[in-house]
Amino acid sequence: MATNSLHSIPHTHHHHHSLLKPTTPPASLSFLKPTTTTPPPPPPPPSLSLSLSSTSSSSSSSSTATFSLSSNTTSTTATTSSSSSAAAFDDLRRHLAAADFRQADEETRRLLIVLAGEPAQKRGYVFFSEVQFIAESDLKAIDELWRSYSGGRFGYSVQRRIFGKVKRDFTRFFIKVGWMKKLDTEVEQYNYRSFPGEFIWELNDDTPEGHLPLTNALRGTQLLNCLLNHPAFEAEDEAEDEDEGVGGRIAGGGGLLKGLREGAAKAKPATGKTLFKPDYSF
Numbered sequence: 001m002a003t004n005s006l007h008s009i010p011h012t013h014h015h016h017h018s019l020l021k022p023t024t025p026p027a028s029l030s031f032l033k034p035t036t037t038t039p040p041p042p043p044p045p046p047s048l049s050l051s052l053s054s055t056s057s058s059s060s061s062s063s064t065a066t067f068s069l070s071s072n073t074t075s076t077t078a079t080t081s082s083s084s085s086a087a088a089f090d091d092l093r094r095h096l097a098a099a100d101f102r103q104a105d106e107e108t109r110r111l112l113i114v115l116a117g118e119p120a121q122k123r124g125y126v127f128f129s130e131v132q133f134i135a136e137s138d139l140k141a142i143d144e145l146w147r148s149y150s151g152g153r154f155g156y157s158v159q160r161r162i163f164g165k166v167k168r169d170f171t172r173f174f175i176k177v178g179w180m181k182k183l184d185t186e187v188e189q190y191n192y193r194s195f196p197g198e199f200i201w202e203l204n205d206d207t208p209e210g211h212l213p214l215t216n217a218l219r220g221t222q223l224l225n226c227l228l229n230h231p232a233f234e235a236e237d238e239a240e241d242e243d244e245g246v247g248g249r250i251a252g253g254g255g256l257l258k259g260l261r262e263g264a265a266k267a268k269p270a271t272g273k274t275l276f277k278p279d280y281s282f
Contacts, residue, residue, distance in 0.1 A: 089141055096149035101212055102201040109211045110144060115139075128222035136232040143232070145214060150203055159210040160228045170221050178208030 024209050039259060055159035091110065114129040115138050139156070146155035161179060166172035174180045178200060191198050199214065200207050215224040225247040 006226050007224065068090045081116070089145060092142065092145055093149075096145055099149075099155075099203065101203065102188035102196065104146075105201075108146075109216075111138075111142060125216070126223060128220075128226045131223065131230060136230070139227075139230055139232040150212075151171070153203065153207070153209050154212045154228055155210075156213070156230075157233050158234050163228050170224075179214070186232040 089111070091182050092104055095107055112126050112134065113124065115134045120126045120130050130256075136219045143157050144156045147153075147158065152158065158217045162176050163173050163258075166176055171180075174192070178193075180190040180192050183191055195214070200211055215227060216275065217224060
């Protein structure tokens with residue numbers, strides 16, 4: 001499966017090195033051999049052997065110079081590409097180092113669009129089916145920066161671990177990471193936070209673990225699901241499931257929105273069941 005990697009190095013194929021092989025006289029030189037045809041052919045010109053030797057020497061010398069030049073060019077390209085790859089995450093690192101998590105979140109979203117490929121860049125956002133084109137090394141680099149500058153509290157791998165703890169239930173996950181807020185009502189109800197004002201852009205004791213980076217759920221949860229299940233995080237150990245005390249599973253096999261609608265239809269406020277109001281505003 002091909003990926004779009006910021007670390008990949010372009011390779012230029014050179015065919016000049018084939019000139020280093022010993023030159024084999026062409027078959028047409030067989031006319032130099034004696035034949036029984038009358039009259040006999042004239043003796044080979046003395047300069048012919050010298051000419052072939054000179055050509056072979058010239059070709060060998062020329063090919064050696066060309067191969068040396070190509071090798072140097074490849075080395076220069078590799079160095080430049082490596083430097084460019086390292087610089088690709090500089091803005092994200094700078095925002096995170098300054099604890100500017102709002103801009104770091106925007107930069108993360110921009111990086112994912114670039115890494116997902118040209119269609120995503122033209123469109124301005126990533127389809128869930130394009131997540132597979134993001135290179136493991138690049139997604140790991142983004143995640144490691146988030147974890148490093150948040151004391152291990154932010155990042156995709158952190159969200160993946162929490163997602164496993166809540167038995168891969170998106171509603172419970174959204175509550176756990178603070179993407180949904182509890183409403184001040186007599187009946188326990190939750191609503192999705194409005195982007196960007198209602199999200200938490202500071203790292204303090206009250207900031208929920210896994211709150212950042214955000215993933216837009218406007219088109220459903222498939223994009224987030226693909227990110228959290230990307231091969232880049234397959235080596236991450238998923239912790240044992242735990243009961244978060246949030247209620248039963250609502251987001252069933254029909255997706256989050258269907259689950260919310262079915263849950264609302266069956267909900268009975270008098271029994272104390274939790275109610276959720278869908279709002280994919282972020």
